Amino acid sequence: MATKIRLQRHGHKGYAYYHIVVADSRAPRDGRIIERIGSYNPNTHPATVELNFERALYWVNVGAQPTDTARNLLSGEGVLLMKHLQGGVKKGAFDEAAAQQKFEAWKAERAHAAENIKAADASKKAEAAKQRLEAEREINKAKAAELAKKKAEALEAEAAAAAAELAAEAPAESEAPAAE
Secondary structure, eight states: OOEEEEEEEEEETTEEEEEEEEEETTSOTTSOOSEEEEEEETTSSSOEEEEOHHHHHHHHHTTOEEOHHHHHHHHHHTHHHHHHHHHHHHHTSSOHHHHHHHHHHHHHHHHHHHHHHHHHHHHHHHHHHHHHHHHHHHHHHHHHHHHHHHHHHHHHHHHHHHHHHHHHHHHHHHHHHHHO
């Protein structure tokens, strides 16, 4: 029986997530499976992959063929690297301890790269927030200046009206004493 490691679609339209499964190659995509070995959610940032490493390694070692996307996911989690290292141990190129050391070094490098990506994303978000805040401050300054200008014009108009009223009252008072 030819087995495949592939993705089984779940979720609703526009929000799919996948189970990583081992199935007979003749079975339908969402049909009967042999074993579920993990899940993949591309909707999160970064995409979330949960994988039973030992079972995935077992299935790859017994000859299950991953599809292209499943191969990328398994490679990203280190399953294919571990299979490669185990092949080197069987051939006598190096011992099990050296293989494990190489795998741990790869995992540490991968974790460091993931942290750098997260830090870069965080700094981009902080920079974008800073730019939005600065733009909002500029808009608020412009609104405040416009409001101050309107208030100054209103005060000026009130002062002019008061001055005109006083000027109108002053000649009337000066005419009244002259008539007596």
